[in-house]
Amino acid sequence: xxxxxxxxxxxxxxxxxxxxxxxNGELGVRPETARRVTLAIQALGYRENEIARSLRRGxxxxxxxxxxxxxxxxxxxxxxxxxxxxxxKYGYVVIVGSxxxxxxxxxxxVGTFLKRRVDGLxxxxxxxxxxxxxxxxxxxxxxxxxxxxPGRVDTDRILLDNTGGARLAxxxxxxxxxxxxxxxxxxxxxxxxxxxIEGYRRALAAAGIPFDQGLLRLTxxxxxxxxxxxxxxxxxxxxxxxxxxxxxxxxxxxxxxLRGQGRRIGLVGFDDFExxxxxxxxxxxxxxxxxxxxxxxxxxxxxxxxxxxxxxxRVVLRTELVPRGSGEVAPWTA
Amino acid sequence: xxxxxxxxxxxxxxxxxxxxxxxNGELGVRPETARRVTLAIQALGYRENEIARSLRRGxxxxxxxxxxxxxxxxxxxxxxxxxxxxxxKYGYVVIVGSxxxxxxxxxxxVGTFLKRRVDGLxxxxxxxxxxxxxxxxxxxxxxxxxxxxPGRVDTDRILLDNTGGARLAxxxxxxxxxxxxxxxxxxxxxxxxxxxIEGYRRALAAAGIPFDQGLLRLTxxxxxxxxxxxxxxxxxxxxxxxxxxxxxxxxxxxxxxLRGQGRRIGLVGFDDFExxxxxxxxxxxxxxxxxxxxxxxxxxxxxxxxxxxxxxxRVVLRTELVPRGSGEVAPWTA
DNA sequence: TTGTAAGCGTTATCAA
DNA sequence: TTGATAACGCTTACAA
Numbered sequence: 217x218x219x220x221x222x223x224x225x226x227x228x229x230x231x232x233x234x235x236x237x238x239x240n241g242e243l244g245v246r247p248e249t250a251r252r253v254t255l256a257i258q259a260l261g262y263r264e265n266e267i268a269r270s271l272r273r274g275x276x277x278x279x280x281x282x283x284x285x286x287x288x289x290x291x292x293x294x295x296x297x298x299x300x301x302x303x304x305k306y307g308y309v310v311i312v313g314s315x316x317x318x319x320x321x322x323x324x325x326v327g328t329f330l331k332r333r334v335d336g337l338x339x340x341x342x343x344x345x346x347x348x349x350x351x352x353x354x355x356x357x358x359x360x361x362x363x364x365x366p367g368r369v370d371t372d373r374i375l376l377d378n379t380g381g382a383r384l385a386x387x388x389x390x391x392x393x394x395x396x397x398x399x400x401x402x403x404x405x406x407x408x409x410x411x412x413i414e415g416y417r418r419a420l421a422a423a424g425i426p427f428d429q430g431l432l433r434l435t436x437x438x439x440x441x442x443x444x445x446x447x448x449x450x451x452x453x454x455x456x457x458x459x460x461x462x463x464x465x466x467x468x469x470x471x472x473x474l475r476g477q478g479r480r481i482g483l484v485g486f487d488d489f490e491x492x493x494x495x496x497x498x499x500x501x502x503x504x505x506x507x508x509x510x511x512x513x514x515x516x517x518x519x520x521x522x523x524x525x526x527x528x529x530r531v532v533l534r535t536e537l538v539p540r541g542s543g544e545v546a547p548w549t550a
Numbered sequence: 551x552x553x554x555x556x557x558x559x560x561x562x563x564x565x566x567x568x569x570x571x572x573x574n575g576e577l578g579v580r581p582e583t584a585r586r587v588t589l590a591i592q593a594l595g596y597r598e599n600e601i602a603r604s605l606r607r608g609x610x611x612x613x614x615x616x617x618x619x620x621x622x623x624x625x626x627x628x629x630x631x632x633x634x635x636x637x638x639k640y641g642y643v644v645i646v647g648s649x650x651x652x653x654x655x656x657x658x659x660v661g662t663f664l665k666r667r668v669d670g671l672x673x674x675x676x677x678x679x680x681x682x683x684x685x686x687x688x689x690x691x692x693x694x695x696x697x698x699x700p701g702r703v704d705t706d707r708i709l710l711d712n713t714g715g716a717r718l719a720x721x722x723x724x725x726x727x728x729x730x731x732x733x734x735x736x737x738x739x740x741x742x743x744x745x746x747i748e749g750y751r752r753a754l755a756a757a758g759i760p761f762d763q764g765l766l767r768l769t770x771x772x773x774x775x776x777x778x779x780x781x782x783x784x785x786x787x788x789x790x791x792x793x794x795x796x797x798x799x800x801x802x803x804x805x806x807x808l809r810g811q812g813r814r815i816g817l818v819g820f821d822d823f824e825x826x827x828x829x830x831x832x833x834x835x836x837x838x839x840x841x842x843x844x845x846x847x848x849x850x851x852x853x854x855x856x857x858x859x860x861x862x863x864r865v866v867l868r869t870e871l872v873p874r875g876s877g878e879v880a881p882w883t884a
Numbered sequence: 885t886t887g888t889a890a891g892c893g894t895t896a897t898c899a900a
Numbered sequence: 901t902t903g904a905t906a907a908c909g910c911t912t913a914c915a916a
Binding site for chain 1 (some may be wrong): 885886887888891892893894
């Protein structure tokens with residue numbers, strides 16, 4: 217069994233409280249006494265018990281919870297890494313969980329983390345109703361939403377300019393002569409996708425191009441599923457001459473689908489991804505910085521934890537179009 | 551302030567212990583009583599306090615710590631995701647930390663996690679001496695090393711067949727006619743790199759090709775640094791006709807370097823990576839499954855936590871060569 | 885400079 | 901079927 221402060225106290229012939237003083241570097245301990253205690257700590261291999269420490273009322277657990285969709289997706293792991301760095305700076309640790317886009321799992325993870333008394337929660341929500349968090353907010357748990365806004369609750373959030381970015385992408389394709397622009401990606405139920413589709417539609421409308429539902433393939437799928445969806449779209453009788461993909465997973469899937477195509481298809485993807493610029497046709501993307509999202513979110517969380525009482529903040533990060541080639545492919549027929 | 555069991559007890563007119571019984575689903579509570587308690591729990595918004603729970607002697611924290619090099623590297627995030635899944639299966643949460651290949655930071659993270667009384671630790675070590683973990687092991691903390699073995703301690707480890715994989719890669723290039731094969735990657739101080747260089751050298755030796763230190767560029771660098779290292783190597787008076795890269799970061803860097811080259815250079819990389827098969831010259835790699843490493847490591851950890859007392863296990867995961875094109879480029883001069 | 889005692893929110897022991 | 905009461909390992913008053 218692990219030695220406790222009492223063991224150290226006994227071993228060094230002082231009281232529990234003195235050990236506590238030494239461990240916490242409080243002053244008012246004779247150097248000689250401190251030395252004896254330190255020696256005993258070494259000898260016994262004593263390690264502070266953060267659990268016991270944080271049990272005291274009003275004490276913090278120095279832990280934040282991070283809930284994302286999938287830690288293995290580079291977009292989210294970049295966020296996670298940034299959060300970790302900020303947390304370390306404030307002496308915090310991070311517990312992570314992947315919700316898999318499942319609202320039930322989101323709630324389950326929130327519950328698990330709250331039982332462990334995290335001081336704060338950063339989450340990319342899967343669900344659409346977060347009223348269940350209201351009691352927690354009132355109890356002082358800091359909560360910051362990332363990438364998507366909270367549902368039916370007003371709290372801090374760090375979002376992207378989804379509509380603007382998607383509009384940029386679509387306009388770019390339109391200005392390249394495309395009029396039949398397909399979309400491949402996740403289901404429209406997801407906030408970011410909804411916003412991106414909105415941007416897509418606005419661009420179409422502004423150019424006087426009628427919206428065609430048949431050009432959309434929004435489906436809950438992994439990379440292989442996205443590939444299949446794209447293939448299906450391209451094998452239509454009147455296939456699109458260009459595609460807009462709603463995120464990095466969809467982009468990769470579509471790239472795989474495009475490989476076997478005889479014709480060259482235009483492509484602009486939301487999210488940048490590694491090696492995008494190295495592909496046979498370098499991929500034009502709407503770029504943004506996932507690490508910045510994590511960083512800003514975490515910094516805001518710690519401001520709140522330090523007593524910042526400003527009204528809920530909404531941060532919108534900018535996106536930019538990075539033309540690389542795939543978005544500048546001319547339509548294969550007029 | 552958060553309601554506690556005492557509050558719930560008061561609100562439902564029963565004793566603390568009865569609330570505890572209801573919360574933990576212990577039997578021996580009259581249904582009627584249980585209902586009253588449950589109602590009070592709802593009304594007050596009571597949430598169990600896992601911290602208080604795990605304070606009791608001998609209780610587990612149901613937390614495991616995972617220390618990797620960099621959560622943003624796809625190799626490690628794949629491991630992290632797999633660990634998370636296994637942990638969830640056992641009712642555990644995971645706290646993660648990136649060591650940045652810094653032994654000091656490794657120890658610091660270990661210390662932080664241990665203070666929080668994690669029941670187990672999974673780590674990709676940065677340091678080379680882990681005797682400091684011996685007391686923890688004796689105290690019952692389960693520790694499993696991933697990707698690299700512990701230093702001066704005998705514990706569970708999940709490794710790759712580094713030497714075999716590297717040898718395969720090198721032999722493949724040699725059989726393609728290459729004799730001047732350069733290497734780009736991380737410093738040889740890192741176990742996996744050392745082993746991979748060993749495999750490289752064995753392949754050379756077996757083919758009667760003298761080892762040339764001048765063909766190695768092993769440096770602590772990010773992708774950009776790897777690119778620079780490769781460029782330097784290729785601008786030598788007698789440049790290599792092919793390169794072996796020691797991991798996914800190096801592969802990406804080298805690919806960037808190769809882009810501007812007039813001649814085609816052979817390339818085999820250790821670690822598979824997304825889109826490797828989609829590049830202009832698809833990249834031949836030594837493939838293995840990072841998720842399996844995380845899964846096996848975590849499963850082993852939980853076996854230990856459940857009382858498995860077998861002697862320390864050494865698992866070596868297989869690697870395989872996946873020829874895709876870049877490794878089959880002929881040398882540009884005889 | 886050092887120590888005593890109470891309390892944090894649970895679970896475990898033992899009675900009732 | 902229920903309930904007092906004592907841990908758990910620490911910090912925070914408050915004394916000495």
